[in-house]
Amino acid sequence: MKSVDNLLIPVRSFVLLALFITGFNSCMKPGIDKKKVVYVNSYHRGFPPSDQITEGVYEKLPADSFEILAYFMDTKRNPSEEYIKGRTAGILDSIMKEDPDILIVSDDNALKYLVVPNFQDNPMPIVFCGVNWTTDQYDLSGCNITGILELLPVTEMVNTLKPYYPEMKKLLVLNENTTTSRKTRPLLDDLLGDIGMEVTQELVDDFASWESVFINGNENFDVIYLQTRGAIKGWDHDEALKIIDQHIKVPLVTCEDFMMPYAVFGLTQVSKEQGMVAAEKAKKILRGTSPQDIPVSKNQMSNIWINTRLAEKIGFNPDEEILNKAKMVD
Known part of the structure; x- marks a missing residue:
């Protein structure tokens, strides 16, 4: 008669063999087939709108299902044609080597320098976002593309202020000097002119110029629209606050948080x-929908903000309806 120990030997061997086979099979199983996404941002990490758009893309394209390769063109801090074309060539080379399932591009320079010259008659699907107002000046006829435009609520902003400043007429736009700001200049002239504003636009390259225009603007205009500042060389946050405190006389308004x-x-x-919608469009394309069947859309979300410290300095006292909706900064 066989002992119990002898009977257990083949059982143990069978269990060990089964565990080995199971482990081997699990190692041999292919991982999840992640879709490869290349994301190209026109600007740089640390520039707030770029960071927010990037956050939206990553939030809607989770790492367990998508492999995202991100490239930043850094064209606000390096606006020369030579730099932009060199940086674009390097990114394009990487895209061709990676051969992604889809390309997402953010803001005008990525569209102008990367997509338009290099993706005509190319089947790679593309989604753009953060492109200001319109794509009419870009030849996208041969591109497999859709996207979301960025429209700033500038007329709504000015109209909201008019009841508090009924004599408001002369408006100064104080902005950086970039591809996007030069593109939007005639659009702002038309939009603000249509609501009865007399518009002057100053596009500045450096902080000293910004200071000079700002001080002059408070003496000669009824309202100043501060559009953005990411490409203004030598921008000094603390010094800007001091200049504003010393010279503010009129409402300062913006469409950027x-x-x-x-x-x-x-x-x-x-x-x-912008990033969230672009990512959702990308997922729809990756599920089989053609970009041509996905209409270009426009942003819908907005926030009201009040800087309580500066509002007090110029005596701006909005009504309860605005206060209840507004986010406060001091």
């Missing part, structure tokens, strides 16, 4: 929405 430390009132677009 990161400009609220310098503005009295803001009706701002939500940059993260």
Whole structure:
């Protein structure tokens, strides 16, 4: 008669063999087939709208299902044609080597320098976001593309202020000097002119120029629209606050939340929405829908902001309805 120990030997061997086979099979199983996404941002990490758009893309394309390769063109801090074309060539080379399932691009320079010259008659699907107002000046006829435009609520912002400043007529736009600001200049002239404003636009390259225009603007205009400042060389946050405190006489307004430390009132677009919508369009394409069957959309989200400290300095006292909706900065 066999002992119990002898009977257990083949059982143990069978169990060990089964565990080995199971482990081997699990190692041999392919992982989840992640979709490869290349994301190209026109600007740099640390620039608030870029960070917010990027956050939206990553939030909607989780790492367990998508492999995202991100590239930043850094064209606000390096606006020369030579730099932009060199940086674009390097990113394009990486895209061709990676051969992604889809390309997402953010803001005008990525569209202008990367997509338009290099993806005509190319089947790679593309989704753009953060492109201001319109794509009419870009030849996208041969591109497999859709996206979301960024429209700033500038007329709504000015109209919200008019009841508090009924004599408001002369408006100064104080902005950085970039591809996007030069593109939007005639659009702002038309939009603000249509609501009865007399518009002057100053596009500056450096902080000293910004200071000079700002001081002059408070003496000669009824309202100043502070558009953005990411490409203004030598920008000094603390010094800007001091200049504003010393010279503010008129409402300072903006459509960008990161400009609220310098503005009295803001009706701002939500940059993260751009990345979220672009990612959702990308997922739809990756499930089989053609980009041509996905209409180009426009942003819908906005926030009201009030800088309580600066509002007090110029005596801006909005009504209860605005106060109840507003986010506060001091």
